[in-house]
Structures are given as C-alpha cells and as structure tokens.
Amino acid sequence: MSPTLEKALTAPHKLEYTYKRSLGPVLSPFFTALRDRRILGVKRRDGRVMVPPKEYDPDTSESLDELVEVSDEGVVTSWSWVATPRRQQPLDRPFAYALVKLDGADTAFLHVVDAGDEGNMETGMRVKARWADETTGMITDFVFVPA
Amino acid sequence: MSDANEAANEPIAVIRTPISLDYHYSAGQSASRFLRAIAQGKLLGQKCPVDGRVYFPSRGACPQHGVTFGDEVVELSDKGTVVTFSIVRVPSENIPLELPYITINVLLDGADTILIHVLDAKLEDVRMGMRVQAVWKPKEEWTTSTANILYFRPIDEPDASYDSYKEHI
Numbered sequence A: 001m002s003p004t005l006e007k008a009l010t011a012p013h014k015l016e017y018t019y020k021r022s023l024g025p026v027l028s029p030f031f032t033a034l035r036d037r038r039i040l041g042v043k044r045r046d047g048r049v050m051v052p053p054k055e056y057d058p059d060t061s062e063s064l065d066e067l068v069e070v071s072d073e074g075v076v077t078s079w080s081w082v083a084t085p086r087r088q089q090p091l092d093r094p095f096a097y098a099l100v101k102l103d104g105a106d107t108a109f110l111h112v113v114d115a116g117d118e119g120n121m122e123t124g125m126r127v128k129a130r131w132a133d134e135t136t137g138m139i140t141d142f143v144f145v146p147a
Numbered sequence B: 001m002s003d004a005n006e007a008a009n010e011p012i013a014v015i016r017t018p019i020s021l022d023y024h025y026s027a028g029q030s031a032s033r034f035l036r037a038i039a040q041g042k043l044l045g046q047k048c049p050v051d052g053r054v055y056f057p058s059r060g061a062c063p064q065h066g067v068t069f070g071d072e073v074v075e076l077s078d079k080g081t082v083v084t085f086s087i088v089r090v091p092s093e094n095i096p097l098e099l100p101y102i103t104i105n106v107l108l109d110g111a112d113t114i115l116i117h118v119l120d121a122k123l124e125d126v127r128m129g130m131r132v133q134a135v136w137k138p139k140e141e142w143t144t145s146t147a148n149i150l151y152f153r154p155i156d157e158p159d160a161s162y163d164s165y166k167e168h169i
C-alpha cells in the first residue's frame, strides 16, 4: 500500500480519428446538390423515395441510382428537444432533433430544427430548410426552421 | 470542411468526418511518481515482489501476478541494449523525424521490460545487441514528460551478448 499519496498528475488527452469518407455514386450527388441548396432522394423500384438516398434497396438489396429532387420543406414526424446542447452538437443554443419527412419523400430523416423554444415544436408541424449563406456540400449546409 | 472540392463546380466525392475525443487523463499514483522523477532526469522502474522482475516505466501493479508494487522504486540507467529495431520509411503525422529513421526496442540496464524509442544512427550501423544511451533535452526544458528524452544514440561499448536480451525479442 502507498502511505505517501501525492496528487496524481493530469493532462488533457485528445484522441482524433481524421477520417475522410469517399462518397460513391449516390451520396456524392446528394452532397453536391446540398451545395446548390437542393435535396436529393433516391427512387426505389416501387416508386417510393428515400431521403437521404441509399445505394441499395433495404428490402430487395437491388442497387439504386435514380436520384430525384424533393422539396426542402416537410413535416415533423417525431422530435426530441435538446435543452442543453453539448460542445460539437450542431447548434450552441437549445434545438430539436427531429425526423422530417420532406414533401416528395416517403421516408423521414433526422436533422436539426432551430425552433427557439420547445413550445414551438409539435409533431405534424411544417418545417422548411434554412440554408447557410455559404454552402460547402455538408449536411450542416442547412437546418430546419418552423415554416 | 469538404476539402479536395475547391472548385465550386466539381462534384463532391470526399468529405472529412473527423472524430475527436477529448479526455482529461489522470496518470494515477505510480505513473505520476514516474513522471515527477523524469522531470528530475531520473528513470524509475518498479520491482515485482513475486519474481523480482523490474518493470519500466513504473506502474501500480504487476500485469503478470496482479500484485501491487507498493512504494519501492528502482532507479535505472539511461543506457541500454537494442533488442530489435525497425527502419521507418513511411511518415506519421505526429512524428516529426526526417525519413528514414530507426525505431528501437531498447532494454534499459536494470530493467526487465523494453522501451520503444528512436535511435539516431546510420542505418547500416544499427544491430541487435548494440549499446545505446538516451539523449536528453537541455535540463532547463525538462517537464513531467517522457519527451525529456529526445532519442537514443550509440555508445562506444562492446555489443551485449545475445543471451542477455533474447527473452525480450
């Protein structure tokens, strides 16, 4: 046993994985379109549209490549309020993570709603994209706001 | 942050998705003692009470027998023997050395565990059994960090016998 306890030394320790992702034939057009303030989905053989697009049909595993543009407005199907955002979250003020089904899409996708106050959030509410002044082809090029 | 897409009309083929984990690391009692000693230019190991093997750097418990090491420390020499080595010809982001360079597994005199470090020597000279010594930063730059040792360099001593380091290969 140690009778002579001293204060243990501490230091910040930053572990970083500097990943780069190669986007491939479906997600590359999706991110490229974001830069142009447009949102793309992919059409399945049965006509349903998935946003964001996937490279393969989740039921049949067929490869998919028919990209279609959808609206940048839609409906909140589910949401969760983030009252105290953490560092590295998309906004530094309270916001909602919501599943948003865009007009023209058959699936909802998870993104940020900058609603100001939890009282402004409601399932079924309409939201629209608010685009950054300068878009770079990242998902952070837009957030949703109440429409 | 979408690099490689400087031209506004180029399709975006690659995105950067870095993950960064910010820890606040606590060294604990034993490693803190080791680090405080290295700030004084001393290299501390600890002896296992079961088999007497000396572990370097010092740590809280024996990884083989699971017993605590207590307060007894062993001060080691900054001289040692190259057990194995590797010539590095591929750059790493955090190692600011000119290529090619030599990494060594060095067995410090008095220790029973190896230390991985770099060796400043001609590529054609490095060999197993070579005797080496630590080159330290100027004393006024010493901190509680293993970076106080810059690298090792060969010393003018006869090579160690194979038997003296073979169990560490």
Ligand SMILES: [Zn+2]
Pocket (backbone or CB within 6 Å): B048, B049, B050, B051, B062, B063, B064, B065, B066
């Ligand atoms: Zn032991």
